[in-house]
Amino acid sequence: MTTAAIRRTQAERSAATRARILAATVDCLVEVGHAGTTTLEVQRRAEVSRGALLHHFPSRAELLVAAVYQLFEAQREVVGPAVLRAREVGGIDAGIDVLWIAFNSPLAVGIDELWAAARDDAELREAIAKQDRNARVEIRNLCDALWPGYVDHPNYELALPIIIDAMHGAARARVVRSDRTTAKRLAGWKQLLHELWD
Amino acid sequence: MTTAAIRRTQAERSAATRARILAATVDCLVEVGHAGTTTLEVQRRAEVSRGALLHHFPSRAELLVAAVYQLFEAQREVVGPAVLRAREVGGIDAGIDVLWIAFNSPLAVGIDELWAAARDDAELREAIAKQDRNARVEIRNLCDALWPGYVDHPNYELALPIIIDAMHGAARARVVRSDRTTAKRLAGWKQLLHELWD
DNA sequence: GCAGAAACAGTCATCCTTGACTGTTAGCGG
């Protein structure tokens, strides 16, 4: 009787639970890692039945592959606004700060987690590889947008991949090392670009 | 009767099987990753009984912690000789090549695997953190040995952590990306140091 | 308003891993 009050189409119902499941999966990956992301745990967090979970994602593998896309998409939504703010400020330092946001977000932790798991899972590896290729292009465009004045500098092409790799490495080290060292790294990256570009 | 031919002390027997177990664990980590490194798989590869395994390492956690030390130690034995050769050649380029050997060795893959797992395992994290602190000092000394002529250069302190972080990041990316890009990276790192130091 | 399909609910068998446990053998001190 009361249930009749809420009336949704099949597509709406389906999309809603699917979204809940994916959101729970992402949370799970970020908080307890790949190993901790069991289908049971996802099911608990999403508050769906086992049937619902298995209906949308017949296997754990498919769930994780879907999570890859979800993670990268969510990442875009985090980075986008930050870029806009940084463009108004402008300059090398603000650009580094924004880039670091991308690599340091909780979502990046989730991506990292799947990245590690991808080594033994061909399906997952393929999904990650594809998204990574896209991400590389986007990061490149992001940099061009952040530092329009330096795009034509002879050292621009030299510095970018190194900075990006360094951020990758630093993000990874963050698992073990203290936050304190992060500030030093940020300063170092800024100094490097000033050294190369100014 | 024939068994009497081989006579070893308790300590020798013990050390031998312990070494076999640890070697198998390292192999396992490198080949099938942290998740694939089950105690059963290690036991199979080391060709020891369950009793032997559990005798030396009462729990899987202790086994993995021991593997951390083993991995870093093995890494030293790989890098050491390479450094000696590089010192004879000398120069920025040879130094980069040696550093990359350290980050690109199969052992580094194993370390990476445990590094990822360390996020949800306090015991493991502590072990990794400790070894990482040592490794940082050693890498630093290694660089000083590789590039004695540049140690006092004003940009030396700036460049080192960035190169090291970049190698970390690149090593990680290697899981997904092709080897082809590695050559470009190596060239980029060399060029950066030439740019900064020459 | 009714057949059919999609979305969801809940249970269960199977498999795998872990570490506890008991039994056996090889070296060591006296």
Added chain:
DNA sequence: CCGCTAACAGTCAAGGATGACTGTTTCTGC
């Protein structure tokens, strides 16, 4: 040579994860 202890061997119970399976509800097309 003998008792003892460390090193090793092999089995087993418990727990947890996965996905198959059956039942139920909600929507949609006609």
